[in-house]
Amino acid sequence: MGKLWAMFFLSILLVSVMNFYAEVREPDRVDIAEIHEHIRESVKVQGVLTSYVRDPYSDGSDRIDLLLEDEYNVVEIRWTETGMRQSGREDGLPATLPPIGTVVEGVGEVVEWNGKIWIQSQGAGAITYDARWVPDVHVLSLTDLSHSPSTYAGDLITLTGYAGGVIEANITRQTFSLMDSPSYSNADHIISTSMEGRLTETLEAGSKIKLTGWLRWDERSFRWQLQTHATQIDVLWAAGAKRLSWSSDAVFWSYDVGSLVTLEGTSANLSDGWWVMGPGDAGQNKLCLLPAPGDQDGISQDWPGRLVWEEQKIQLCLDHGYDAEFTNPTGGIGEEMVPLGDVVRDPNAYRNQTLNFEGWSTDPISPDYNKGYFADGPDYFTRSTR
Numbered sequence: 001m002g003k004l005w006a007m008f009f010l011s012i013l014l015v016s017v018m019n020f021y022a023e024v025r026e027p028d029r030v031d032i033a034e035i036h037e038h039i040r041e042s043v044k045v046q047g048v049l050t051s052y053v054r055d056p057y058s059d060g061s062d063r064i065d066l067l068l069e070d071e072y073n074v075v076e077i078r079w080t081e082t083g084m085r086q087s088g089r090e091d092g093l094p095a096t097l098p099p100i101g102t103v104v105e106g107v108g109e110v111v112e113w114n115g116k117i118w119i120q121s122q123g124a125g126a127i128t129y130d131a132r133w134v135p136d137v138h139v140l141s142l143t144d145l146s147h148s149p150s151t152y153a154g155d156l157i158t159l160t161g162y163a164g165g166v167i168e169a170n171i172t173r174q175t176f177s178l179m180d181s182p183s184y185s186n187a188d189h190i191i192s193t194s195m196e197g198r199l200t201e202t203l204e205a206g207s208k209i210k211l212t213g214w215l216r217w218d219e220r221s222f223r224w225q226l227q228t229h230a231t232q233i234d235v236l237w238a239a240g241a242k243r244l245s246w247s248s249d250a251v252f253w254s255y256d257v258g259s260l261v262t263l264e265g266t267s268a269n270l271s272d273g274w275w276v277m278g279p280g281d282a283g284q285n286k287l288c289l290l291p292a293p294g295d296q297d298g299i300s301q302d303w304p305g306r307l308v309w310e311e312q313k314i315q316l317c318l319d320h321g322y323d324a325e326f327t328n329p330t331g332g333i334g335e336e337m338v339p340l341g342d343v344v345r346d347p348n349a350y351r352n353q354t355l356n357f358e359g360w361s362t363d364p365i366s367p368d369y370n371k372g373y374f375a376d377g378p379d380y381f382t383r384s385t386r
Contacts, residue, residue: 027041027042027043027044027107028043028044029043029044029045029046030043030044030045031045031070031073032045032047032068032069032070032073032074032075033070033073035075035110035117035119036110036112036117038110039110039111039112039117040109040110040111040112041109041110042107042108042109042110043107043108043109043110043119044105044106044107045068045070045075045077045105045106045119046068046070046103046104046105046106047068047069047070047073047074047075047103047104048068048069048070048101048102048103048104049066049067049068049097049098049099049100049101049102049103049104049129050067050068050069050074050100050101050214050227051066051067051100051173051196051197051227051229052064052065052066052067052097052196052197052229053065053172053196053197053198054197054198056172057363058170058363059363061080062080062081062082062083063078063079063080063082064079064082064097065077065078065079066079066097066104066106066127068104068106075117075118075119076118076119077106077108077118077119077121077127078118078119078120078121079106079108079121079122079126079127080120080121080122081122081123081124082124082126082127083123083124096231097127098129098133098134099134099135099137099156099212099214099229099232100156100196100212100213100214100227100228100229100232101135101154101155101156101213101214102129102133102134102135103129103133104127104128104129104133105127105128105129106119106121106126106127107121107125107126107127108120108121108122108126135154135155135156136155136156137155137156137157137158137212138152138155138156138157138158139157139158140152140157140158140159141159141160141180142159142161142178142179142180142188142189142190142191143180143188143189145157145159145189145191145215146189149215149224152215153215153216153217154214154215154216155214155215156212156213156214157212157213157214157215157226158210158211158212159178159191159210159211159213159226160208160209160210160236161178161179161180161208161209162178162179162180162181162182162187162206162207162208162209163176163177163178163179163203163204163205163206163207163209163239164176164177164178164179164184164187164190164205165177165205165258165259166202166203166204166205166258166259166260167195167199167202167203167207168199168202169198169199169200169201169202170198170199170200171198171199172196172197172198173194173195173196174194174195175192175193175194175195176193176195177190177191177192177193178190178191178193178209178211178226182205182206182208182239183206183255184255185252185255191224191225191226192218192221192223192224192225192226193211193213193225193226193227193228194225194226194227194228195228195229195230195233196227196228196229196230197229197230197231198230199230199233203235203238203239204238204239204240204241204242204259204260205239205242205256205258205259206239206242206259207235207237207238207239208235208236208237208239209233209234209235209236210233210234210236211226211228211232211233211234212228212232213226213227213228213229213232214226214227214228215227240260241260241261241262241304242256242259242260242261242262243261243262243263244256244261244262244263244307246263246264246265246278246279246285250316253307253316254309254316256307257307257308257309257316258306258307258308259306259307260304260305260306261304261305261306261307261318262302262303262304262305263276263287263302263303263318264278264301264302264303265277265278265286265287265300265303266298266299266300267289267291267295267296267297267298267299267300267303268286268297268298269297273288273289273313274288274289274290274291274295275287275288275289276289276303276318287316287317287318288310288313288315288316288317288318289303289317289318289320290305290308290310290317290318290319290320290321291320291321292320292321293321295320303318303320304320305318305319305320305321306318306319307319336356337356337357337358338350338355338356338357339376340357340359340374340375340376340385341376341384341385343355344385357374359374359375359376359377360374360375360376360377360378360383361373361374361375362374362375362383362386373386374386
C-alpha cells in the first residue's frame with residue numbers, strides 16, 4: 001500500500017511539473033523563412049516593422065495586422081485583443097506601436113488556410129519591442145536627402161513638404177509624392193511615399209505635412225521610397241481648392257488631375273454635352289463638365305469640383321457632383337419595395353428585373369473595397385436575410 005501511495009504522489013508531482021513547464025516555456029524563436037515548417041505551432045519571430053493597419057475591416061474590432069520583414073522574408077501577424085485602446089498602461093507594455101522601421105518580436109500560432117500563412121497572436125504581450133530597437137530619427141529637408149540618400153537607407157527620417165497629390169481618406173494603402181513646393185511644375189525635389197493605414201479626412205494636393213518614415217530602396221521601380229504610416233503624418237496646413245486659369249496650358253492642368261479645383265465660367269448644355277465656357281466668343285476656352293443633378297444652363301459663377309480624366313470622352317472634365325444613377329436611373333424612384341426574403345425563397349422568379357430594396361448595410365463600404373452586404377435587420381439578432 002505504501003508503494004501505491006508513493007506512485008500516486010509521484011504521478012501528481014510529475015503532472016504538475018509538466019503543466020508548469022507548459023505554462024512558463026517560451027515558444028522557440030524561428031526565422032521568418034522557416035515558419036512554414038511550424039504549422040499549428042507557437043513560435044516567436046523577430047523582424048523589422050514595415051507596416052500595420054488597425055481594425056483592417058472597420059468593424060470596431062481590437063485587431064492590428066502587422067508585417068515584419070527579416071532581410072528578404074516577410075510575415076503577417078494578425079494581432080487581436082491588443083489592449084492598445086488603454087492609455088497609460090501600468091503593466092509596462094506599450095500603449096502604441098513603435099515607428100515604422102523598429103525591430104519587434106511577435107509570439108503566436110502559425111496558421112495555414114486556403115494557401116495563406118500567417119501568425120495569429122492574441123493578448124497585450126504578444127508584440128513587444130525594446131527602446132534600444134527603435135532607430136534614431138534624422139530630421140532632414142528634401143534637399144539634404146537628395147544629396148546622399150544611401151546614407152540614410154533603413155533609417156527613420158522626418159521630412160516636411162507638400163503633398164503632390166490627393167491623399168484619400170479611409171484607404172489602407174496608397175502612394176503619393178512629397179514635394180518641396182505645392183506646385184508640381186515648380187518643385188525641385190520629389191520623393192515617392194508609400195503610406196499604410198487610414199486617414200480620417202482627405203488631404204488635398206498642396207497640403208503642407210510633416211511625416212516620419214523609413215527610407216528604403218524600391219527594387220521594383222528602381223527608386224528611393226519613404227515608407228510611413230498614417231499615424232506618423234502631421235498636417236501643418238490643409239490646402240483647399242486650387243484656382244485654375246484659362247490662360248494656362250492644358251498640360252499644366254493635367255498636373256492637378258484628382259485635385260479639388262475651382263474655375264470661373266458659364267455653364268452650357270450643348271448638343272455634345274455639358275461645358276464650362278471661358279472668356280471669348282469662339283468657344284475655344286471650354287472645359288468638359290460633369291454636372292450635378294441641379295445644375296442649370298447659362299449660370300456664370302466659380303465652378304468648384306474635382307478635376308478628373310474622363311476615359312469615355314478622352315479629355316479632362318470638372319466633376320461638379322455628377323450622379324450616374326440620376327442621369328441613367330436603374331429603377332423608378334418610389335416604386336414598391338421587394339422584401340429580401342421573397343427574393344431568397346425564389347431568386348429565379350426575379351431574374352433580369354430591376355427591383356427596389358430597403359434595409360441595412362451590414363458592413364462599411366470603403367473606397368478601396370466597394371463591396372458589402374445588405375440585410376433586412378439592423379443587427380445580427382433581428383435580421384433573417386442577408
